[in-house]
Structures are given as C-alpha cells and as structure tokens.
Amino acid sequence: MDRRGLELPFGAIITGFFLLAVAVLIYLVFFARILDLHVIVAEYEAEIHAINLAQVLLSSNLTYSDGYTSHRGIFDKSKLDNGELNKVDIWYPDAIAVVGIEDLETGKQWSAILTPKNVGGTTASDLIDCLLNTIEIDITIIFRLPRGSLWEWPDLIECVSGLADQIVPYVRDFPVAIRVSDSEIHRGKMTISLRELVFSEVI
Amino acid sequence: MKGDVSVNTIGIIIIVAATLTLFFIILPQVMGFLLRELALASPTVVSKELAGYVAISGAAPYSIKISYYPSSLPYNVKIKGRIVSVSMSEKAEGLLERTPATFSIPIDPEVSFEDVNSFFIQKVQDTYEVEAEWIEGD
Numbered sequence: 001m002d003r004r005g006l007e008l009p010f011g012a013i014i015t016g017f018f019l020l021a022v023a024v025l026i027y028l029v030f031f032a033r034i035l036d037l038h039v040i041v042a043e044y045e046a047e048i049h050a051i052n053l054a055q056v057l058l059s060s061n062l063t064y065s066d067g068y069t070s071h072r073g074i075f076d077k078s079k080l081d082n083g084e085l086n087k088v089d090i091w092y093p094d095a096i097a098v099v100g101i102e103d104l105e106t107g108k109q110w111s112a113i114l115t116p117k118n119v120g121g122t123t124a125s126d127l128i129d130c131l132l133n134t135i136e137i138d139i140t141i142i143f144r145l146p147r148g149s150l151w152e153w154p155d156l157i158e159c160v161s162g163l164a165d166q167i168v169p170y171v172r173d174f175p176v177a178i179r180v181s182d183s184e185i186h187r188g189k190m191t192i193s194l195r196e197l198v199f200s201e202v203i
Numbered sequence: 204m205k206g207d208v209s210v211n212t213i214g215i216i217i218i219v220a221a222t223l224t225l226f227f228i229i230l231p232q233v234m235g236f237l238l239r240e241l242a243l244a245s246p247t248v249v250s251k252e253l254a255g256y257v258a259i260s261g262a263a264p265y266s267i268k269i270s271y272y273p274s275s276l277p278y279n280v281k282i283k284g285r286i287v288s289v290s291m292s293e294k295a296e297g298l299l300e301r302t303p304a305t306f307s308i309p310i311d312p313e314v315s316f317e318d319v320n321s322f323f324i325q326k327v328q329d330t331y332e333v334e335a336e337w338i339e340g341d
Contacts, residue, residue: 009210009211009214011215011217011218012216014215014218014219014222015218018222026326037241037245037299037300037301038300038302039241039242039245039247039248039300040247041248041251043251049307049309050257050308052255052258052259052262053257053309055258055261056258056259056261056262056309056310057260059260059261059262059263059264060224060261061329063264064236069264069265070265072262072264088310090261090309090310091309092285092307092308092309093284093285093307094307095307119267174328183288184213201285203248
C-alpha cells in the first residue's frame with residue numbers, strides 16, 4: 001500500500017496538544033522566571049503596631065519589679081512619677097505614638113510622645129524636628145479631647161501632613177494596674193494614639 | 204451503521220473528559236495550593252511574621268525563646284534601624300516573589316544573615332538576640 005506522509009488519528013493529535021500544554025505549564029510554574037509573583041497582605045498595620053507597642057510597654061522597665069522579675073501589666077507609680085515613660089526606648093521608625101497612662105482611681109496622668117529616632121532618612125528627621133521644636137503642645141490634652149481627636153490639633157496635623165504619603169490613624173485603650181505601694185494597687189488605663197506614616201520610599 | 208461508536212471516538216471522549224477535569228477541577232486546586240504555599244514563603248509574609256515575633260518577644264516579662272521556620276527556601280535577612288528587611292536568596296529557584304519586603308519593629312536588635320531559613324529569637328531581661336541558620340528542607 002502506498003502511504004505518503006504520516007497519518008495520525010484525531011485522538012492522538014489531541015493527546016499531543018494536551019501533553020505539550022502540560023509540559024509548558026510545568027516549565028512556566030517550576031522553572032521559568034518570566035512570571036513575577038507579588039504577594040499582597042491585607043491587614044491594618046497601624047492596629048498591629050499599636051497592639052505590639054502596648055504589649056512591649058506592658059513588660060517594659062516601667063513595670064513593677066520585685067528584684068527577680070517584672071510584673072507584666074503592673075506599672076510602678078514611682079517610675080512614672082520619675083518621668084521614666086519619656087525615657088523608654090520603644091518606638092517605631094514609621095509611626096508616631098502618643099502614650100497616655102491614667103490612674104482611674106485618683107485621676108493622675110502620665111504621658112509621652114514616642115517618635116522615630118536615629119533614622120537615616122530626612123523625612124523622619126524633618127518630622128521629629130517639627131514635633132520637638134516647632135510645636136508646643138500640652139500632651140495631657142490626650143485625656144481631655146474626644147477620643148482620637150488629638151491628631152486633629154492644627155499644629156500637630158501641620159507637622160505630620162506633607163511628610164508622609166499617607167497617615168493611618170489608630171487609637172486604643174488597654175487596661176493596666178498601677179502599683180502605688182506594697183499594699184495599694186490602682187486600676188488604670190493606657191491609651192495608645194498612633195499615626196502610621198506610610199512613605200513611598202523606605203526610610 | 205447507526206449506533207456504532209468507534210474505539211477512536213471513545214478515546215477522544217475520554218481524553219476530552221480527562222482534559223476538562225484536569226483544567227477545571229484538579230488544576231485550580233493544585234494551583235491554589237501552590238500559590239498559598241508560595242505566598243506563605245514570600246518575603247512579604249516572612250518579614251511581617253519575623254517582625255511580629257521579634258516585637259512580641261519584647262512583651263515577655265523575663266525571658267522567651269521563639270523558633271521560626273517559614274519554609275525550606277533560603278532568605279537574606281537584615282534587621283537594622285528597627286526595620287526588618289527580607290529578600291529571597293539568589294539560590295532560591297522557581298516561581299517566587301523576588302521583591303524585597305520590609306516591616307518595622309519597636310525594639311532594636313541589629314543583625315544580618317544570608318541564605319538562611321530558620322530563625323531563633325531570644326530575649327533575656329533587656330537583651331534581644333536574633334540568630335538564624337540554614338536547615339535542610341524536607
């Protein structure tokens with residue numbers, strides 16, 4: 001019989017195409033670098049930063065220590081009175097946090113602004129200069145203003161705006177105890193009012 | 204002849220059915236699994252998780268040890284200026300996220316590692332240590 005060329009059944013052609021497609025797919029997925037994968041995590045970074053900041057503060061040097069270990073969540077009134085809240089070395093390089101601690105039984109308040117420090121980028125430095133030198137603000141207004149509205153204070157918002165591409169707010173209270181003496185512990189609350197600074201370039 | 208079905212026709216029907224099953228049922232599941240694994244091993248996720256572990260180690264009143272093994276892939280990690288920066292090592296092959304990722308932390312350990320995939324975070328009193336090494340994958 002005279003047969004010129006190659007005769008393939010339709011099924012074999014389909015099978016061939018199928019195997020070729022599988023081979024190309026395997027190559028693209030496992031071996032090729034022509035595809036670029038980007039992972040996007042949907043989360044509220046300001047909330048995570050505020051909670052982490054609070055958790056670290058709750059175990060910081062501000063807490064009562066019996067000489068052996070620190071008592072987490074129990075602030076030592078004498079340390080707060082000595083201004084140690086302003087000395088804590090706990091801050092985020094891309095966030096400004098106002099921390100307020102209030103004794104709910106006596107009404108006494110302590111507060112501090114935790115700003116980025118020693119950051120190489122000029123953006124953060126400008127921000128710190130503005131916050132520390134330009135504005136004069138009584139930080140205890142955190143307790144007198146409606147929740148979160150501290151950041152609407154004209155001077156402060158002027159300092160912050162224009163330096164970051166986006167500013168994400170977050171305010172949250174955390175229950176704490178305040179040790180006054182060996183026999184006296186008061187109920188209190190710690191307020192973290194945080195502004196997450198989102199820069200287009202990494203600072 | 205009416206009603207006759209050739210062997211070829213049956214073969215084509217089986218191949219088409221198998222192809223449809225593969226492309227519309229099995230392949231999406233496999234791709235979903237692969238993409239989930241790739242996402243969890245990406246520098247974006249690793250930087251956030253590592254930063255979270257380092258940050259939360261500061262919440263331990265006295266001491267804590269945390270071990271973190273994100274994947275069997277090698278990473279380059281740098282913690283400086285309270286920024287955790289993670290990138291995929293050049294040695295890692297395959298479809299991976301190559302863009303470096305960063306996430307900030309409120310405390311200041313400063314370390315740098317190359318080609319590692321296991322992390323050990325330790326805090327004793329006020330001292331933070333972050334170590335890393337390469338552990339052969341599964």
